[in-house]
Amino acid sequence: MSPQQDGSAHVKEREIAVEQQAVDAAYARLAQMREQAAKRVRESYKVAQGGTYSALVDRDVQVMEAAIWERSLENAYNELVFGRLDLRPETPGEELETYRIGRLGVRTEELEPLVVDWRAPAAAAFYQAAPEDPQGVVRRRVLHCRGDKVLDIEDDLLDPDAAPDGMPVVGDGAFIAALARTRTGHMRDIVATIQREQDVVIRSPADVSVVVTGGPGTGKTAVALHRVAWLMFQHRRRFGSRGVLVVGPNRRFTDYIERVLPSLGEGGAALRSLGDVVNGAEATRHEDAVRAKLKGSPRMVRILRKAANDAPWGAPKDVRLIYQGTFFSLDAPQLVALRERMLRGGSRRPNAVRADVIRALQDAAWNAYQDAKRAAGDASPYDEYPDMLEDDRRTFLSELRSERPFADFVTAWWPQRTPLEVLRSLGDPAYLAEVSRGVLSAGDAAVLAESWRAVGQEGEPGAGLSYSDVALLDELDSLLGEGPRTARALAAANPYVVDGVNLLTGEETDDGSDPESGGFRELSTFGDRAAQRGVYQDEPDPEEFGHIVVDEAQDLSPMQWRMLARRGRHATWTVVADAAQSSWEDLEEARRSMDLALGTSRERRQFELTTNYRNPVEIADYAATLLHRFLPDAPLPRAVRSTGRPPEFVVADEADLAAAAGAAARRLAGEVEGTVGVIVPMTRLGAFTVPDVADLPDRVQVLGSLESKGLEFDAVVLVDPDKIASESPMGPRTHYVTATRATQLLVTVSVSVQDGTTAGG
Numbered sequence: 001m002s003p004q005q006d007g008s009a010h011v012k013e014r015e016i017a018v019e020q021q022a023v024d025a026a027y028a029r030l031a032q033m034r035e036q037a038a039k040r041v042r043e044s045y046k047v048a049q050g051g052t053y054s055a056l057v058d059r060d061v062q063v064m065e066a067a068i069w070e071r072s073l074e075n076a077y078n079e080l081v082f083g084r085l086d087l088r089p090e091t092p093g094e095e096l097e098t099y100r101i102g103r104l105g106v107r108t109e110e111l112e113p114l115v116v117d118w119r120a121p122a123a124a125a126f127y128q129a130a131p132e133d134p135q136g137v138v139r140r141r142v143l144h145c146r147g148d149k150v151l152d153i154e155d156d157l158l159d160p161d162a163a164p165d166g167m168p169v170v171g172d173g174a175f176i177a178a179l180a181r182t183r184t185g186h187m188r189d190i191v192a193t194i195q196r197e198q199d200v201v202i203r204s205p206a207d208v209s210v211v212v213t214g215g216p217g218t219g220k221t222a223v224a225l226h227r228v229a230w231l232m233f234q235h236r237r238r239f240g241s242r243g244v245l246v247v248g249p250n251r252r253f254t255d256y257i258e259r260v261l262p263s264l265g266e267g268g269a270a271l272r273s274l275g276d277v278v279n280g281a282e283a284t285r286h287e288d289a290v291r292a293k294l295k296g297s298p299r300m301v302r303i304l305r306k307a308a309n310d311a312p313w314g315a316p317k318d319v320r321l322i323y324q325g326t327f328f329s330l331d332a333p334q335l336v337a338l339r340e341r342m343l344r345g346g347s348r349r350p351n352a353v354r355a356d357v358i359r360a361l362q363d364a365a366w367n368a369y370q371d372a373k374r375a376a377g378d379a380s381p382y383d384e385y386p387d388m389l390e391d392d393r394r395t396f397l398s399e400l401r402s403e404r405p406f407a408d409f410v411t412a413w414w415p416q417r418t419p420l421e422v423l424r425s426l427g428d429p430a431y432l433a434e435v436s437r438g439v440l441s442a443g444d445a446a447v448l449a450e451s452w453r454a455v456g457q458e459g460e461p462g463a464g465l466s467y468s469d470v471a472l473l474d475e476l477d478s479l480l481g482e483g484p485r486t487a488r489a490l491a492a493a494n495p496y497v498v499d500g501v502n503l504l505t506g507e508e509t510d511d512g513s514d515p516e517s518g519g520f521r522e523l524s525t526f527g528d529r530a531a532q533r534g535v536y537q538d539e540p541d542p543e544e545f546g547h548i549v550v551d552e553a554q555d556l557s558p559m560q561w562r563m564l565a566r567r568g569r570h571a572t573w574t575v576v577a578d579a580a581q582s583s584w585e586d587l588e589e590a591r592r593s594m595d596l597a598l599g600t601s602r603e604r605r606q607f608e609l610t611t612n613y614r615n616p617v618e619i620a621d622y623a624a625t626l627l628h629r630f631l632p633d634a635p636l637p638r639a640v641r642s643t644g645r646p647p648e649f650v651v652a653d654e655a656d657l658a659a660a661a662g663a664a665a666r667r668l669a670g671e672v673e674g675t676v677g678v679i680v681p682m683t684r685l686g687a688f689t690v691p692d693v694a695d696l697p698d699r700v701q702v703l704g705s706l707e708s709k710g711l712e713f714d715a716v717v718l719v720d721p722d723k724i725a726s727e728s729p730m731g732p733r734t735h736y737v738t739a740t741r742a743t744q745l746l747v748t749v750s751v752s753v754q755d756g757t758t759a760g761g
């Protein structure tokens, strides 16, 4: 008997039992490994009893490594094994070689492999083998498990000629079933079903940057995250500890994808939205299209540079002083020249050179004082007694430093400024008009000033920052440079300082320490704290990363690209984008900005993903009609599932819009098991409440059109699609994005126009 597709329940049950045995053995071994790991963590704490610096560092490293290992064993617990490869034997006539593939490598105590880690080279064939290129694989089997139970299996016979007689081949579309499964509101990993074109991207060499394009639902995000897991596994030293930054468009999106990397055993990458990439800043709102375009433009650099380098608005332009009865002054042209000299070359930063500036001002004041005395005919005796010159000068300078008018002038004319202070100062319309002359029109300047005037008006100084503002703050941070760091800031950067106490020296580094404790409060280091949390998320980000992932990259403004470029000067990149989904108007400018960020020193590889795993054909076909309105020849990814349910189009009066959306959401929630997204135009978002669904807070989410980027729901209610398409120049593209969010059902609710019809969904 030759191998054959065998659908009989009996054969399938028997094969599931075989797999269950292997899975049980793997779990038994995993339990042992977890025990050993817990013991290792306990033992690591015993290192460094001596309390010397190097012993403490050793301990820190060991505790951290042991804890990370323990955590990854825990993460692997769910669906540890998901695949099997039967390979051609090396010597013809011998038995097939069999490997199980899983989330983690598991070996017996004798080091026999029970499970091969999916990222190991030996597992590559699981994803890459195809009938036209079997790579030694005779049969590939996908195990569909829940926890440690095997529920289903699906086989692919890749090399029938090499299959032994009677080899069972079972399956009835577990992959397609996996695509149709209920969405929970959090993205899941796809480790068991990564497809060949995706795997090629994931396993691209670590030294190349990859740019992945493809339509909605082609797995761009999934692929980028699996690439991170692969890089961190293959190059743990280089990328393991906070070496990778993953950036998504907004916080809703980062919340959506945050579980994928931990489920793959990698909790150590920094996951940030464009609104919180910058340490200490947090965006709370999106800009409208007009402001987003202005604030994202590279023209902003000129304005910000001028604001950073010029004296603050309203600062005195000259200063008049008196010393020992002699009046003297530093006049405006002199001060302008001094400022230019101090910042010469463009590479010197105002905060960084402030100490030099104060010295230069003192010298200038001394010279002005001398000139004033000479002008008053008060001949100095220095030609006769040159030693007096230095003495007098010293006395002059020390008294000048404590002179109130001089100190006030320095503080006003060249203050140490934070990026936020400078940004907020641009909220003064007259000042912004001044610094943006020749760059912005008066009207545009007024629009921007108004938005910055609102920053910090309610609550914290940084309250009300937009996603676009965060990139500007970062630009200002780099333009202003860093001033001398305070002891407190230095302490904050030192991992051995806990609650103001340096654990190595016992020194108290700030007044936040606990007087009761008398020195060492607790012997806990960075490693301990990271181990307790299992992740490092609360530590400040490093200044630069070894690898940066940019998701939804088509939406990045040039200013946002500059912000990321500063964090990846020596990095490799994974950039995923779909130009058709872009809300940034000037695609050519965005591409140039990306090129600048990625640099030319690394090889760059381009990939196109072509299969839509999210939408059923019914929704994909409808979305295609929207896409072809603005890009008639754009290629479309191939959808692989069908639900038999085309989108529904509902029309409602303006007054009944929310009620109609609520009714649709309620109905869809009854039809699908998972999530329902109610997507509304950004301009309606603030005031829009959906009746009828308050009792389903975990399942029904209301969100703005731009916020829906990258997300997906089992069912979607698209509210007022005409408005979504018309509320910004890139509205038709946003409309297309919103129409591609559903994995099963889509209902559009349009506003009826006067004759009772609508422009259509």
Ligand SMILES: Nc1ncnc2c1ncn2[C@@H]1O[C@H](COP(=O)(O)OP(=O)(O)OP(=O)(O)O)[C@@H](O)[C@H]1O
Binding pocket: 178, 179, 188, 189, 190, 193, 194, 195, 198, 214, 215, 216, 217, 218, 219, 220, 221, 222, 223, 578, 581, 613, 614, 709, 710, 711, 712, 740
């Ligand atoms: N190989 C695969 N096996 C199973 N599911 C997959 C596979 N590839 C992608 N998916 C699923 O398809 C859906 C879409 O994937 P993803 O969000 O990564 O697409 P995308 O290209 O980033 O989409 P968009 O451009 O719309 O944001 C997700 O639910 C993902 O888990």
